[in-house]
Amino acid sequence: MLRWTTGKNIKQNIEPKRALFVTTTASMIDQFNRGNIATLKKLGYEVHVACNLNAGNTTSDALTHKFVEDMRAIGVQVFDYPFTRAPFAYGKNLRMSLKLRKQIKKYRYKIIHCHTPVGGVVARLAAAFVVGKWGGRVIYTAHGFHFYHGAPLRNWLLFYPIEREMSWLTDTLITINSEDYSLVKNDFHARQIVYVPGVGVNTDVFSDEGLSLQLKQKLRQQKLPAECSLEKTVLLSVGELNNNKNHIVVIEALGRLKNPDIQYYIAGIGENQEFLEKRIHELGLEQQVFLLGYRDDINELMRLSDVFVLPSKREGLNVSLMEAMASGLPCIVSNIRGNRDLIKKNMGGYLVKPNSVDEWECAIDQMWNMQDKWSLLGAWNKERMEKFSLRKVQRQMERIYRGERML
Numbered sequence: 001m002l003r004w005t006t007g008k009n010i011k012q013n014i015e016p017k018r019a020l021f022v023t024t025t026a027s028m029i030d031q032f033n034r035g036n037i038a039t040l041k042k043l044g045y046e047v048h049v050a051c052n053l054n055a056g057n058t059t060s061d062a063l064t065h066k067f068v069e070d071m072r073a074i075g076v077q078v079f080d081y082p083f084t085r086a087p088f089a090y091g092k093n094l095r096m097s098l099k100l101r102k103q104i105k106k107y108r109y110k111i112i113h114c115h116t117p118v119g120g121v122v123a124r125l126a127a128a129f130v131v132g133k134w135g136g137r138v139i140y141t142a143h144g145f146h147f148y149h150g151a152p153l154r155n156w157l158l159f160y161p162i163e164r165e166m167s168w169l170t171d172t173l174i175t176i177n178s179e180d181y182s183l184v185k186n187d188f189h190a191r192q193i194v195y196v197p198g199v200g201v202n203t204d205v206f207s208d209e210g211l212s213l214q215l216k217q218k219l220r221q222q223k224l225p226a227e228c229s230l231e232k233t234v235l236l237s238v239g240e241l242n243n244n245k246n247h248i249v250v251i252e253a254l255g256r257l258k259n260p261d262i263q264y265y266i267a268g269i270g271e272n273q274e275f276l277e278k279r280i281h282e283l284g285l286e287q288q289v290f291l292l293g294y295r296d297d298i299n300e301l302m303r304l305s306d307v308f309v310l311p312s313k314r315e316g317l318n319v320s321l322m323e324a325m326a327s328g329l330p331c332i333v334s335n336i337r338g339n340r341d342l343i344k345k346n347m348g349g350y351l352v353k354p355n356s357v358d359e360w361e362c363a364i365d366q367m368w369n370m371q372d373k374w375s376l377l378g379a380w381n382k383e384r385m386e387k388f389s390l391r392k393v394q395r396q397m398e399r400i401y402r403g404e405r406m407l
Contacts, residue, residue, distance in 0.1 A: 015108065016046050017043075017044055017045045017046065017110050018045060018046045018047075018048065018107050018108065018109045018110060018111075019040045019045040019046070019047050019048070019109060019110060019111040019112070019113065019401075020047075020048045020049070020050060020103075020104070020107070020109045020111070020112045020113070020123075021033060021036070021037070021047070021048070021049045021050070021051075021113050021114070021115070022049075022050045022051070022081075022100065022112065022113070022114040022115070022119050022120075022122065022123035023049075023050075023051045023083075023114070023115040023116050023119045024051065024052060024056060024083045024084075024085055024115075024116040024117075024118045024119040025051055025052050025055075025056045025057045025058070025083075025085075025116070026049075026051045026052065026053050026057055026059075026064050026067055026068075026078075027057040027058045027059045027063075027064070027067075028051070028115055028116055028119075029049055029051055029067070029115075030059060030063070030064070030067040031058070031059070031319070032115075032143075032199045032319065033113075033115070033199070035199065035200060035390055035393070035394050035397075036113065036199075036394075036397055037049075037071075037074075037076060038394075039394050039397050039398050039401060040111070040401055041074065041075075041076075042398075043398065043401055043402070045110070045111065045401075046075070047075075047076045047077075048076065048077045048078075048079065048107065048109075049071060049076060049077070049078045049079065050079045050081045050100060050103070050123075051078070051079075051080075051081060051083070051119075052080070052081060052082055052083045052084075053068065053078070053080045054080070054082065055082065055084075056083075056084070056085055058240055058268075058269070058270075059294060060269075060294055063294075063296070079103065081096050081099070081100065082096070083096055083118055083119060083122065084118065085116075085118055093118060093121070093122050096122055097122045097123075097125045097126045098126070100122060100123065100126040101125075101126040101127075101130065104126055104127055104130055104131065105130060108134050108136070109131065109136055110134075110135065110136050110137070111136065111137055111139065111401060112127050112131060112136065112137070112138045112139065113139045113140075113141070114138070114139070114140050114141075115140075115141050115143060116143070117146065117159065117162075117163075120140045120142075120166065121162065121166055123138070123140075124138055124140065124166050124169040124170060125169070127169070128169045137171040137172065137403065138169060138170055138171050138172075139170075139171060139172045139173075139174065139400065139401075140166070140170045140172070140173050140174065140190075141174040141176065141196075142163070142173065142174065142175050142176070142180060142316070143176060143316040143317075144176070144177065144180065144314065144315055144316025144317070144337070144338060145159065145160075145163060145180050145183070145184075145316075146158075146159040146314075147159050147160040147163075147183075148179060148180070148183070148314070148337050149179065149337065150336075151314075163184075163188070164184075164187070164188055164189070167184070167188035167189045167190045168189045168190075170189075170190040170191070171190065171191050171192065172190060172191065172192045172193075172194065172400055173188060173190035173192070173193045173194070174194055174195075174196050174400070175193065175194070175195050175196075176195075176196060176197065176198045176199070176316050176317045176338075177195075177198075177316055177317045177337055177338040177341050178195065178341050179337040179338070179340075179341075180316070180337070181193070181194075181195040192405065192406060194396075194400065194406040196393060196396050196397065196400075197317070197341075197387060197388045197392075197393060198316075198317040198319065198322060198388055198393065199317075199319060199390075199393060200388065200389060200390030200391070200392070200393030200394060201319065201322040201323055201325075201326050201385055201388055201389060201390060202326075202389075202390045203326045203385055203386070203389045203390070205299050206299050206302060206323045206324075206326035206327045207303075207326065207327060207328070231261065232261055232262070232263045233261055233262045233263070233306050233307065233368055233371075234263055234265060234304065234305045234306045234307070235250070235262065235263065235264045235265070235305070235306070235307050235308075235309050235332075235364070236264075236265050236266075236267070236301060236302065236305035236307070236308050236309070236324070236329075237250070237264070237265070237266045237267070237268075237308070237309050237310065237311070237320075238266075238267045238268060238295075238298055238301075238320035238323075238324075239266075239267075239268050239310070239312070239318075239320060240268050240269065240270040241266070241268050241269060241270030241271065241272040241273045241276060241291070242270045242271055242272050243272065243313070244312060244313050244314055245268070245270075245311070245312050246311040246312055246313050246334070246354055246355070247266050247272075247276060247311060248272075248275075248276065248279060249311045249354065249355060249356075249357055249360050250264060250309055250311050250360055250364075251264070251276065251279055251280060251283065251285065251289055252279075252283075252357045252360075253357050253360035253361040253364055254283075254285060254288060254289065254361075254364070255283035255284075255285060256357065256361050257361050257364060257365055259365070259368065260287070260288065261368075262288065262364065262368060263287075263288050263289070263290070264285075264288060264289045264290070264309075265289075265290050265292055265301070265305070266289075266290070266291050266292060267292045267293070267294070267295040267298065267301060268292075268293075268294065269293055269294045273291060276291060277291065298320070298323065299323070299327070302323060302324055302327035302329060303327060305324075305329060306329070306330075306371075306374065307329060307330050307331070307332060307349075307367055307374070308320075308321065308324035308325075308327075308329045308330070308331045308332075308349075309331070309332045309333070309364075310331065310332075310333040310334060310339065311333075311334050311352075311354060311360065312333075312334055312336065312339075312354065313334065313336065313354045313355070314336060314337075315334075315336060315337065315338040315339060316337075316338050317338045317341060317342070318338060318339065318342075321333060321339065321342055321343075322342065322385060322388055324381075325342065325343075325348065325381035325382065325384060325385050326381075326382060326385040327378075327382075328375075328378035328379065328381060328382045329378055329381065330348065330349045330367065330373075330374050330377035330378055330381070331343055331348060331349035331350075331377075331381065332349055332350045332352060332360075332363045332364065332367060333349065333350070333351060333352070334351070334352055334353070334354040335351035335352055335353055335354070336354060339351065342384065342388075343381075347377075347380050348377055348380045348381040348384060349367075349377055349381070350363040350366070350367065
């Protein structure tokens with residue numbers, strides 16, 4: 001871009017500020033980084049995205065296409081990189097890193113913000129010893145390290161040394177829960193290690209205000225299977241159908257509980273769908289457990305539910321849980337890193353051992369029997385979410401993008 005200085009016939013070449021987001025999948029940007037993109041554009045950056053548009057996404061192909069169109073509409077260029085989540089696909093990911101390095105040199109990005117373990121490694125290797133030449137910075141957000149208290153030994157042997165070495169190539173390392181921050185703050189080598197409370201929840205969108213019982217019943221009939229009525233207690237989970245999200249433990253608990261007045265709805269897609277459907281049939285829970293598939297109306301599903309459940313084995317800081325809390329729902333969640341940052345014992349809900357069917361059965365039964373306390377638990381959760389609001393998180397991210405030193 002050319003600009004003339006005032007009163008002088010001297011031509012100056014002003015290089016535009018550009019920022020690049022790198023993730024393994026497009027859905028990571030779509031679901032968790034739109035706010036960051038908006039913040040960078042507000043700061044005057046031209047924004048690019050590098051991600052896999054065709055594989056590994058947790059949303060449908062149609063929604064991936066919509067994401068690309070949305071980005072183009074606001075002037076964001078999207079580059080398709082066929083990254084793979086497989087940590088041992090060294091050859092393919094190395095080729096992606098070399099290709100990305102050429103792009104980094106071409107556009108001379110001032111900020112490279114990378115996410116996901118594979119995307120983070122590929123991007124940092126590509127940027128190594130390059131971006132510093134023009135004053136660029138590399139930011140890495142860890143959405144929950146694969147090593148944590150209680151993680152399998154193989155996770156520590158594989159992921160800890162990789163993440164620690166990659167920290168040498170990181171200007172700012174962002175952790176999103178207190179356990180991850182404590183684990184790395186004194187041991188990793190990034191120039192700055194900070195704690196940011198997640199990606200933020202839009203407390204304007206997720207709310208239970210103004211929903212009457214009559215409207216709730218009407219919307220349940222529209223949004224949920226016909227078996228759902230106002231008399232039923234609706235449990236809701238949102239997340240991929242995979243081993244880590246661990247929906248099976250809740251299904252097993254309901255099979256033992258044998259309470260026909262409790263129904264469980266799971267919004268999400270994934271590799272375990274056939275397995276879960278089979279187990280639902282074996283336990284005779286076809287009228288109690290429903291797989292809803294991918295849904296783009298999560299805010300409405302939250303308002304139609306009574307209790308949110310999150311049985312995951314591993315989380316960073318789960319967005320759906322924060323959305324449920326902002327919606328005023330009591331919660332039953334696994335007692336793991338991240339969840340403990342959000343739900344406190346007997347305040348907002350219950351913390352349960354991830355794989356204990358007995359504890360899940362007990363917690364669901366206790367929650368069902370204390371319906372008069374749901375509003376109190378939900379109110380505590382809504383107040384708790386003020387700390388994790390999108391507005392507060394984006395204020396912190398703006399400071400990081402500006403290069404301010406965070407305490």
